[in-house]
Amino acid sequence: MSDTQIVSIEPATGKEFWSGSIGNVDAAIEQSREALAGWARRPLAQRIEFMRRFANEVRKQADPFAELIARETGKPLWEARTEVEAVINKVEISITAYAERTGNKKLDSALQGTAAVRHKPHGVMAVLGPYNFPAHLPNGHIVPSLIAGNTVIFKPSERTPATGEFLVKCFHAAEIPAGVVQCLIGGPEEGKELVGHWLVDGVLFTGSARAGIAINRKLASEPGKIVALEMGGNNPIVVLDTPKLEDAAATIIQSAYTSAGQRCTAARRLIVVDSMYDQIVEAVKNLASRLIVDEPFADPQPFMGPVIDNETADLLCDSFVALMNRGATPLMHMRRLKEGLPFLSPAMLDATDMNERLDLELFGPLLQVIRVRDFDEAIKEANATRYGLSASLIGGQPRDFETFWNEIRAGIINWNRPTNGASSAAPFGGIGLSGNHRPAAFYAADYCAYPVASTEMAQPRASIGIGLSEG
Numbered sequence: 001m002s003d004t005q006i007v008s009i010e011p012a013t014g015k016e017f018w019s020g021s022i023g024n025v026d027a028a029i030e031q032s033r034e035a036l037a038g039w040a041r042r043p044l045a046q047r048i049e050f051m052r053r054f055a056n057e058v059r060k061q062a063d064p065f066a067e068l069i070a071r072e073t074g075k076p077l078w079e080a081r082t083e084v085e086a087v088i089n090k091v092e093i094s095i096t097a098y099a100e101r102t103g104n105k106k107l108d109s110a111l112q113g114t115a116a117v118r119h120k121p122h123g124v125m126a127v128l129g130p131y132n133f134p135a136h137l138p139n140g141h142i143v144p145s146l147i148a149g150n151t152v153i154f155k156p157s158e159r160t161p162a163t164g165e166f167l168v169k170c171f172h173a174a175e176i177p178a179g180v181v182q183c184l185i186g187g188p189e190e191g192k193e194l195v196g197h198w199l200v201d202g203v204l205f206t207g208s209a210r211a212g213i214a215i216n217r218k219l220a221s222e223p224g225k226i227v228a229l230e231m232g233g234n235n236p237i238v239v240l241d242t243p244k245l246e247d248a249a250a251t252i253i254q255s256a257y258t259s260a261g262q263r264c265t266a267a268r269r270l271i272v273v274d275s276m277y278d279q280i281v282e283a284v285k286n287l288a289s290r291l292i293v294d295e296p297f298a299d300p301q302p303f304m305g306p307v308i309d310n311e312t313a314d315l316l317c318d319s320f321v322a323l324m325n326r327g328a329t330p331l332m333h334m335r336r337l338k339e340g341l342p343f344l345s346p347a348m349l350d351a352t353d354m355n356e357r358l359d360l361e362l363f364g365p366l367l368q369v370i371r372v373r374d375f376d377e378a379i380k381e382a383n384a385t386r387y388g389l390s391a392s393l394i395g396g397q398p399r400d401f402e403t404f405w406n407e408i409r410a411g412i413i414n415w416n417r418p419t420n421g422a423s424s425a426a427p428f429g430g431i432g433l434s435g436n437h438r439p440a441a442f443y444a445a446d447y448c449a450y451p452v453a454s455t456e457m458a459q460p461r462a463s464i465g466i467g468l469s470e471g
Ligand SMILES: NC(=O)c1ccc[n+]([C@@H]2O[C@H](COP(=O)([O-])OP(=O)(O)OC[C@H]3O[C@@H](n4cnc5c(N)ncnc54)[C@H](O)[C@@H]3O)[C@@H](O)[C@H]2O)c1
Pocket: 128, 129, 130, 131, 132, 133, 137, 155, 156, 157, 158, 186, 187, 188, 189, 190, 191, 192, 195, 206, 207, 208, 209, 210, 211, 212, 214, 215, 230, 231, 232, 233, 263, 264, 265, 361, 363, 429, 434
């Protein structure tokens, strides 16, 4: 990345494969504002029709789109295909969500006229995207914003600009006017400029807690700007008694290592009751040793690819050593698998005896195991985080899950299912450092429009019944 250019590097090869000029924030905002009135005034049915055309464009381009995502992020092609599928599915889900959560309502009341609730768009929305789901997650803000009548400036992650550009081209191929949705190439500086610009009405952010907090701080004196923060997690997966060891291990592996652990919902902490500890750790190790880590287009397809870049791989390896230095015991070492490239082996250490466990999101294939005496201690341990995105319970009885659900502080609480792989048809967000109570997915409709209450009569009809002198 230079002052004027952004370069995208393929994680699996280290080769530069895309470069583009950093966009002009003021010009993008001007274009977005110009397009706003025309877009917002279109009938909802027309905006919906445009979204369906967009879904069709993505469907037509599904193969090259998935290949691009796989190349730019390093995720396996099979997984990139599921991301493209999620982009397409987002359209119908968002149409339903808009009707259900932000639709218009008329409340009849004869004497007072008609009471109505309707929704309006906020205006110009800045969407700031992460690198791990460079199409699906920003799209989860863009589609509901456009349905509601907002215009959008999407700034993809500086590490996945090509995917961002491709996504926006699909909107334009659907004949959505250029000013209605734009791709602004840039890094954190352009992100900051967008956030602070007085002509931006909303900031829809998906990324790290560090950047989310900076955005929140910057907007402290602008209460009128809508801000949705979808941030990271330090997610627990708790294991109680279960006879299904292999299934439990597979669920743990999926939770911790899918996308090379680069999911906000990835399990970071495996909390196991004493009676299950040896069997579970052994089963996870056995299965993990068979996971294929390879480049996205390899045959057979890998379970996971590299992490996003060498800097991230170095940071994760250093974190592994730092945890050992603070008292953690390695159970599976984190290894660099290919010289000079960010391929990492799935890693696991036992953090039970650490003096102080660090409440950080380590965004990669690194799982920390904590041995506990019983369920009470497991719940206490699971809640020992400032984050609160997702949590899973493996094993136990229905009453255990009821207790887990009641006690755990998180936005997603699962039973015998992975911590990740959340549904777009449900709300998706967390508490604490994971979010600001504006969940995305089905509930994205809520932050894309604001409600307006009206009481209405065709003619004025009023009388002052009290406090008038004779006249
Ligand atoms: N909760 C969710 O829905 C969700 C989903 C995916 C990823 N994530 C989180 O995202 C992180 C990984 O993504 P990342 O490394 O790309 O995140 P990041 O925070 O580094 O960057 C996200 C976006 O914000 C921009 N940005 C960075 N600093 C900014 C600032 N101060 N002001 C304005 N914009 C700024 C970046 O350029 C990028 O476009 C992980 O923490 C992960 O948990 C959360």
